[in-house]
Amino acid sequence: MGVDTGRPDALRREGWVLRWHDEFDGDALDAGKWHCEQGNGFRDPASGEWIAGWGNEELQHYTADPGNVFVRDSVLHIRALRQSREGCEYTSARLRSRAADGSALFAQRYGRFEFRARVPHGKGLWPALWLLPLEEHYGRWAASGEIDVMEVCGDAGHEVLGSIHFGCAFPQRELVTHRLRMPPGAGIGDWHCYAVEWEPGCISWELDGTKWASQDFWWSCSRTREGAGVRPQGEHEINAWPAPFDRPFYLVMNIAVGGNFPGSPDGSTPFPADLMLDYVRVYERQGGYADPAPRGRGRLPWQESDHVA
8 A cells, every 4th residue: 555645636646556655744754754863974784883984984973852854844854064073073863764772664665756956066065965775685785785876076066977886895895986077057056856776787867857767787795704794706605696785775865075085175165064854755657566677787706806715
């Protein structure tokens, strides 16, 4: 059964069934849909090691404070501030549809994931809308996958990134990134609908209803040595296609500050910086999905000259 929203036709999409959504009505974040992560890192579940900077040398401390995350006029604001907290020079917010105990507030395998957003840019800013696996079924990141619906790196306000992470557990992960230069007259500071359509064996990215990239090749290997990913040596070590993108994923929305991707902010960086969300909607294709097509074209790891034994 789909969601009986009682809302206008704007929520309905031909060929799709609405499964979950947040229109950010009211004056507060819905704690039944979103969990605010906090701090400047996480503890590695395998080694117990504290990973500062969220593994990217990020500079912000995430909070659930009303200065960093709030709803106003039916718009969610995720706000990065130049503000000291717990040894960090910046604060921000990171929301996910996964509870603190790891259970799903919402997760789905396959479908259409839509975010209508206004996105900030500036040196050292890293706003993102993305999906992570509810369970590390195939192993630690990135063996179980990651789908980045939208990222903007620093002051590149003319360019949107769409990526997937896959392969083996860190450090032997793989990354494919597609880059979209915004159309003339459009900017990421305007309202746009960022979406992925994810089906068995193919992931496509859209901007305002126009598909701009697709990906139909990836792989996953669960092989490790002393906790680190080890590249496979043959087809028998590859998880069955279309792994890892065949399990439920949950939603993540955040602004990171600094780190090894966007670099550090400077005096030109605009603070406060707001990632604004008008809505988030997730659909499932009416009638379900066909069996996945064969793996798309691409070089598998044992076909590469620099593989690791």
